[in-house]
Amino acid sequence: MEKTSSFAQNLSPEDVDYLKQIARKTCARVASASRMDAGASIRWEPLGCKDGVDLYMGAIPDERVRSKARKYMCGVTYIMADIDDVVHLFHSKTTLQRRKQAEPQARFNAFERDVLNTRTLHKIRKRTSANPRHAISLKWMRLGSSITDMEDRDFVYLECQDTIFDEKLQRRGWVCSMHSVHLPSCPVLDGYVRGSLYRSGYVVRETSTPGTLELVCIMDMDFKGTLSDPATNLWLKARVLTVSGVRQHFESQWNQQHPPLQAPPAPEPEVTASNCAACNDELNMYNPSAICANCHQAVCPACSCDILETNQVWCTACLIQAKNAQLVANDPVPEEGEALEEDDGIENAAPEEGGPADESFVHHEVTGNQVQEDEAEPASALTSASSSLDVIAGVVQPAGFFASCWAADDIVVPAWDTDVAAVQDAVAALSSVESQDPLLQLALARLQRAKTLDEQKTRLAIAQYYVAETTA
Numbered sequence: 001m002e003k004t005s006s007f008a009q010n011l012s013p014e015d016v017d018y019l020k021q022i023a024r025k026t027c028a029r030v031a032s033a034s035r036m037d038a039g040a041s042i043r044w045e046p047l048g049c050k051d052g053v054d055l056y057m058g059a060i061p062d063e064r065v066r067s068k069a070r071k072y073m074c075g076v077t078y079i080m081a082d083i084d085d086v087v088h089l090f091h092s093k094t095t096l097q098r099r100k101q102a103e104p105q106a107r108f109n110a111f112e113r114d115v116l117n118t119r120t121l122h123k124i125r126k127r128t129s130a131n132p133r134h135a136i137s138l139k140w141m142r143l144g145s146s147i148t149d150m151e152d153r154d155f156v157y158l159e160c161q162d163t164i165f166d167e168k169l170q171r172r173g174w175v176c177s178m179h180s181v182h183l184p185s186c187p188v189l190d191g192y193v194r195g196s197l198y199r200s201g202y203v204v205r206e207t208s209t210p211g212t213l214e215l216v217c218i219m220d221m222d223f224k225g226t227l228s229d230p231a232t233n234l235w236l237k238a239r240v241l242t243v244s245g246v247r248q249h250f251e252s253q254w255n256q257q258h259p260p261l262q263a264p265p266a267p268e269p270e271v272t273a274s275n276c277a278a279c280n281d282e283l284n285m286y287n288p289s290a291i292c293a294n295c296h297q298a299v300c301p302a303c304s305c306d307i308l309e310t311n312q313v314w315c316t317a318c319l320i321q322a323k324n325a326q327l328v329a330n331d332p333v334p335e336e337g338e339a340l341e342e343d344d345g346i347e348n349a350a351p352e353e354g355g356p357a358d359e360s361f362v363h364h365e366v367t368g369n370q371v372q373e374d375e376a377e378p379a380s381a382l383t384s385a386s387s388s389l390d391v392i393a394g395v396v397q398p399a400g401f402f403a404s405c406w407a408a409d410d411i412v413v414p415a416w417d418t419d420v421a422a423v424q425d426a427v428a429a430l431s432s433v434e435s436q437d438p439l440l441q442l443a444l445a446r447l448q449r450a451k452t453l454d455e456q457k458t459r460l461a462i463a464q465y466y467v468a469e470t471t472a
Contacts, residue, residue, distance in 0.1 A: 010185040011122065019124055019181065023136045023160035026179040026199060031164045033058075034175075034203035034216040036076065044074055051244040053077045055237065071232060075217045075240035078207070081250045083163075083174045086204050086213065087133050089249060090161070090176060093118070110238070111245030117142045121156070121186070133174055135161045138181070142192070143235075150231070153223055154192040155180060159201075166205065177201035193225040202243070217243045278303035278315055280449045294318040423456050430463055440466040 011019075033042045036056075044056035058072040079086070093115050099106055100116065108116065118141045125136040136159070143153040157180045164173040180196040188194045198220040205214045219239045223232060273289065275282055277297035283289040289298040293312040304315050314322075427447060435441065443463040450456040 010183075016124055019138070019158055020136060022179060022181070023124075023158050023177070024162075026158070026201075027160045027162050027175050027177040029199045030177040030201040030218055031173070031175045031203055033199060033218055034074070034205075036216075042072065042074075047073075051241060052247060053241055053244050055240065071236045072218075072220045073236050073240050074219075075243050077215050077243050077247050079213050079215050079247050079250045080211055080254050081213060082211070083133070083172065083204055083206075083213065085250070086215075086246070087161070087174060089246065090115075090202075091127070109245030109248050110242045111249070114141070114242055117144075133161060133163050135159075138183075140186070143195070143239075150227075151193045151225065152191065153195040153225075154189060155195050155197055156183065156186045157181065157197045164203075164205075171206040173203060173205035175201060175203045193223070195224050196222045198222070215243050215246055273298035276300040276303055278317055279446065280451070281446075292318055294322075420453060423453065423460065426460055426464075427456060430460070430467065433467060435467075435470050437466065437470050440470055 029041070035041075036044060042058040044058045047055040047057050049055065053075045054077070056074040056076070058074060089111075096108065096112055096116055100108075118139055121138040121140055123135070123137045125134065127133075127135045139157060139159050141155045141157070143155070145152050157178045159176065159178050161174070161176045164175050165171075166173065178197045178200045180198065200219045200221065201217075203216045203218070205216075207214050217240050219236055221236055221239065223235060227235075273283060276287075276289070276299050277292075277295075278299050279302065281287060281300050281302075283298060283300060287300050289300060290304045290313040291297070292299055292304065292315040293307075293310075294314055295318055297315065299315040303317075304313050305319055306313055430444060430447065433440070433444065440463070443459065443466050447456065447459040447463050450459050
């Protein structure tokens with residue numbers, strides 16, 4: 001392209017006046033066509049929405065136009081900015097060039113790339129500090145093609161920027177119109193196909209929401225050359241979607257000035273269940289449920305424990321797991337033959353006086369009354385339990401082990417390696433037992449609801465114990 005100084009010398013005063021008239025007429029036509037209400041000069045048909053931009057297709061208003069390659073498309077979006085901020089963005093080429101030089105790997109959105117690919121040939125009317133929103137200039141724009149064997153397009157057009165006022169809605173706005181011109185001093189460049197712009201541009205209007213503007217992009221383009229309809233629609237759609245780059249620019253500024261607040265923690269989901277997750281007992285108004293703070297399952301009062309220090313409810317299974325994990329981490333299992341010191345593990349597990357209590361463990365001291373109650377238990381149970389303590393100290397035992405220790409010597413408890421058939425036979429033998437003892441009835445009912453073999457073994461031992469007590 002020729003230098004700006006030499007190009008301006010080829011424009012006579014009559015040419016400049018003619019260009020000003022075209023600029024003002026195009027500016028008014030673009031402002032009228034951008035209205036999306038009944039008063040618009042174009043009837044827009046919606047196409048859909050992409051990247052936050054509503055797309056519309058319109059008919060060419062000039063009936064004399066017979067070129068099928070011309071398409072009229074419109075894109076509408078909303079931005080959080082004022083009119084002066086938008087005007088400044090349209091004149092930000094110098095800032096973008098500095099950023100490109102400082103950051104060679106910087107990425108630019110579609111609108112910013114358009115600004116970088118545009119060159120001002122001549123300023124017919126320059127911006128002033130008194131009227132920064134009004135300017136008329138001749139520009140050259142390049143559109144690169146990403147399709148193989150398709151030539152790039154360039155445009156020489158007249159750009160007019162001016163303020164507008166909607167008397168019907170009593171709202172201000174700003175328009176940047178574009179219209180192609182053919183000048184002898186701007187010949188077609190090698191490697192390019194010279195396209196045409198008609199009544200195209202950007203329109204910004206105030207909305208009923210303070211601080212929010214409506215941004216409309218209208219493109220009436222003829223890409224010239226050999227171009228299929230799908231390629232024409234795709235290229236035109238990309239031109240209209242440049243307004244999404246304007247929206248992204250101001251959204252980025254807004255996010256930097258207004259960092260997002262930390263979202264409050266999500267409330268724990270409500271758990272509804274009809275049976276206890278631990279013992280499978282029915283939950284009702286007489287047997288209310290509680291939600292474990294660890295596993296978030298509904299358990300009955302018998303299978304839960306209140307942690308007073310944290311005002312939480314934990315199920316017994318989670319408490320046992322947490323305690324076992326603490327014992328494994330702090331107190332390694334003693335080697336064979338090594339004797340445990342008196343009260344070993346109890347001092348470590350109990351919280352220090354005045355210190356915070358462990359949520360996963362509630363320690364109860366042994367009182368004299370409890371010792372007397374323990375002495376009142378059957379001698380066989382005490383003998384069985386005491387003989388097993390030396391073996392199980394510091395080791396987590398399987399389900400059903402302690403029930404076998406509680407059982408009397410004359411009760412037959414299935415061995416841990418007994419097959420399933422033997423356990424089922426023992427359960428079936430107890431199904432015909434009839435008794436008025438409420439504890440025995442509860443033990444038999446829980447035995448029938450056992451889900452696993454370990455649960456059956458444990459509850460079988462308890463039921464057999466109560467059977468022996470009632471028949472004694």
